[in-house]
Amino acid sequence: MILGLSRSWSLTGYLIAAVITLPLIALIVQATFPDEAVFKHLFDTVLPTYIANSLLLMLLVGIGSLVIAVPAAWFVARCEFPGRRYFQWLLLLPLAMPAYIVAYVYTDMLDYAGPVQRVLRDLFQWSSPHDYYFPAIRSLGGAAIMLSLVLFPYIYLLARTAFMEQSSSLLHASRIMGSSPWRSFWRVALPMSRPALAVGVALVAMETAADYATVSYFAVPTLTTAVYDTWLGYGSLTAAAKLSAIMLLVIFTMVGVERFARRKQELFQKQSALSDNDRYRLTGIKSFAAWAYCSALLLFAFLLPFIILSAYAIDYFDQSWDDRFWQYSWNSLYIAVLVSLICLLLALILMFVRRVSPRQSDSLPSRLSSTGYALPGTVLAIGVLVPLTYLDFAVNDIYDWFGARGPGLFFTGSVFALVFAFTVRFLAIAIGSLESSYKRISPSLDMASITMGQKPKQLLMRVHLPLLRKGLLAGALLVFIESMKELPAALLLRPIGFENLATYVFQFVSDEKLEHGALAAIVIVFVGLIPLIYLNRSLEHTR
C-alpha cells in the first residue's frame, strides 16, 4: 500500500500481539522449570497412553467427521433433492451443541442401564453383561463418535462452499470426456476441494484436542485431561506445563502439515457461480437416499439430543428455574458479549494495519495473534495464570511500597483472567472473518480514498467499516458462540464462586445428573442457534 501509516499504528499492532502471545510464552518458560520428578513418573507410567489416546482420538474424529460431512456437503451443494434447501442450513445446527451434552444424552440411552440395552435384555432374556456383547459407549470409540457428530459441520461448511465454488466447467469437461458422475466426483471434485477439507480436518482436530468434558466424562484419559489432573491432582503446575508443551508441539505440527498440504492448491480455485441447473437432479431411490442420509445425520447429531434435553428441561423446570439460573445466564452472556467486542476491536486494528501498512513486517502481529486458537482451554489457563499472578503481586507490591493497601487479586481474582483467556483463544476467529471480508474490498477503494485526502482513521471509519459490516458481525457471532460454549478455560479461570452456563451444566454432567442442568444446556444451544442461522444467511447472500 502507498499509505504513509504512522508508526503508532504498527506499534499498537505489535503491542496487541505481545499481549496475546504472552500466555504462550509464559507456558513455554514455565515448562522449562524443574519439577519434582512428577513428569518423569508420568512419562514412565501413563503418559504414553495419554499421547496415544489423544492422537488416536484426533485421527478417528478427523476421519469420522470427514466421512460424515463430505457426502452431506456434496448432496447439498451439487445435487437436487427434496429438502435440499433446508438441509443446507439445518446441518449446521450441531455446532451449537456442546459435545459433552450429546455425549451425556447418548450415554444415558446406550449405557448398560439405559433403555436401549434394557429393551434388548428383555427381548432376548439376557440377564447379565456376560450374556451378550454391546459396545461400551464410554470408550475412546464412543468419544470419537460423539465428537464427530458435533464437529462435522466445520468440514461440512467448508466442503459445501468448496463444492459450490468449483468451476462447473471442469466437472462438465470430465463428464463430456466420459466420466460417470461418481468418477468425476472422485477424480475431479474431491481433489479440487482438498485444501478446504484439510482446513476443516485441522479445525476438527484442534477442537478434539481441546475437548475436556467429553473425554473426562467417558473416562478416556488424553493429554488435555492429563494437564488438568497433573495440575490439580499432583499439584504440579510445571509438570502440567510440560505436558502442555507436548500438546502444543502436536498441534503446531498438525497446523504446519495442513498449511503445507494446502499451499500448492489454492490456484485451482476459480469462482464461477453455480447455477441451480448445474446440480444433478436426483430421482427415485437416489433422491430418497440423499434425503435419508441428511435426515439421519440431522436426527442423530442434533434433533435427538435436543429433544431429550428439552424433555429433561421440562421435567425439571421447577427445580432449575431459579435465581442461580438467571445469574449464570447473565454471567455467560456478558462475558460472551465483552469478549466478542474486544476480539472485534483488536482484530480490526490488526487487520487494518496489515492491509494499509507499507511495511511487509506489519502483517506479523495479526499472524502472531492468531496462534491462540491452537491453545486448548486447559493449556491456555496455565499460560494466562502464570503472568497474571506475577502482575497481581507486582501491583500489590507497588501499593505496599507507598504504604497503601493494595487492591488484592485485581487480575486473577476477577473475571479479567477469564476474559483475557477467551480473547486469546478466539481472536483468531475474528481475524479470520475480517481477513476474508477484507479480501472482497478492492484496494483501489483505499487508493481512491487516500487520493481524496482521507487520513488512515477516516479510511477505516468511512470506507472500510461500512464494507466490513457483515464480516464484523459474522466474526463477532462466532466468537460469541464459542465463548458461550468454552468450558475448560472457564473451569480453571473463573473467579471463585463465579459460574456461567457452561461450568454450571458441566457440574451436573460430571455428577451424572444432567436433568437438573438441562434448562441451562438448552439456553446454550438456543443462544448458539441464532448466530448460526444468521451466519448461514449472510454466507448465502454474499454468494
Added chain:
Amino acid sequence: MKMVQGTAILGLACLASSAMADEALTVYSYRQAFLVEPILEQFTQNTGIKVNVVFAKDGIAERIEREGRLSPVDVVLTSDFSRLMELVEKDLVSPVNNDVINSNIPEVYRSPTNDWYALTMRVRNVYSSKERTGKIDIDYEDLAKPEYKGKICTRSGKHPYNVALVASMIAHHGEAETKTWLSGVKANLARKPQGNDRDQVLAVKEGMCDVAIGNSYYYGNMMMDENQKSWAEAVEINFPNQANRGAHINVSGMALAKFAPSKDNAIKLMEFLTSNVAQQAYADVNMEYPVKADVKPSKLVASWGDFKADSLPIYKLAENHQAAVKLLDEVKFDL
C-alpha cells in the same frame, strides 16, 4: 487512538465487576452448597458474622497457593482427608490451638499439630447385590481374589476417596503388597472405572457387577431420593474388615487459612462447626457420622448397625498419599 482507549475502558469495566472483599468471612468449600449453606446461615444468625462461601470441586488448594498472601480465604472446608493434607503440604494453613475445638474433636480426628480438624467421618463400604450376593462378610483384601473376577465396579482410582483407601492399604501392608492387591482388583473389575459412587450402586442394581465400592452416606442419600431409592434398595451395605482391623474411614474437615484476613472470626466459625448443633446438622443432612462423641448419627444411619472402624490415625494416611497415587498410575488402574 480512540480504539485503544476503548479497549482500556472495557478492560476496566470488567474489573469493576469483580467484587472487592468486604469484612465478612470467606469460606472456600469443596463441600456442596446444600450441605454447608444451612449450617453457615445458622452461624450468621447466632453471631451476626456474615459468611461468603464459594464452592469448587477441584483446585481450591492450587488457587490458595497462587493467591498467596493476597488470598481472601479464612476457612477451608474439604470433603475428604487428602485435600486437608494437600493444604498442609503446600503450607497454606495456620495451626489453631483452641480449647473448645480440641475438646470437641477426639485426637485421632485432628492433626497432631492442630493444622486441621475432621468434622465428619464416612466409611468406605462394599455394596453387594441383594439378589445375587446377599450380605457378605468381606475384607478389602478379598476384592483381589479370583472369585470376584468380572464382578466389581468402582469409580476412578484417582478419586480422593479411592486414593485414601489405597493409602490405608499401604499403611497396613506396605507398597509392594498393595500393588499386587491393586492389580488384582483391577483384574476383577467388571468395567473400566467411571462415574461416581451412586453409579456403582446403579450398576449393581442393573446386574453389571455384584459388588461395588462406595461411601456410606451415598446409601442414605439414595434412600432419601425418590428417583434413586430403588438403586439403594437393590444392594446391601457391608462394613469391611470387621473380623480384623475395621473399615477404612475417611473424613471431611476444616482448616484455617494461613493468611486468613479475619482470624478471630474464623476461629469462632470453626468452634461452631464442632458444636452439637452443626454436628447434628451434618449427620442429618448428609448421613455422615459425626466426630463429636456425644452426637448421634441419624436414625437411618444408625439402622445400618454398629461397626468397627480402622483405628489407624487419619494423619497416617498422609504419609502414603503420594505413593498411592503413583501405584494407581503404575498398575494403570483407570486405563
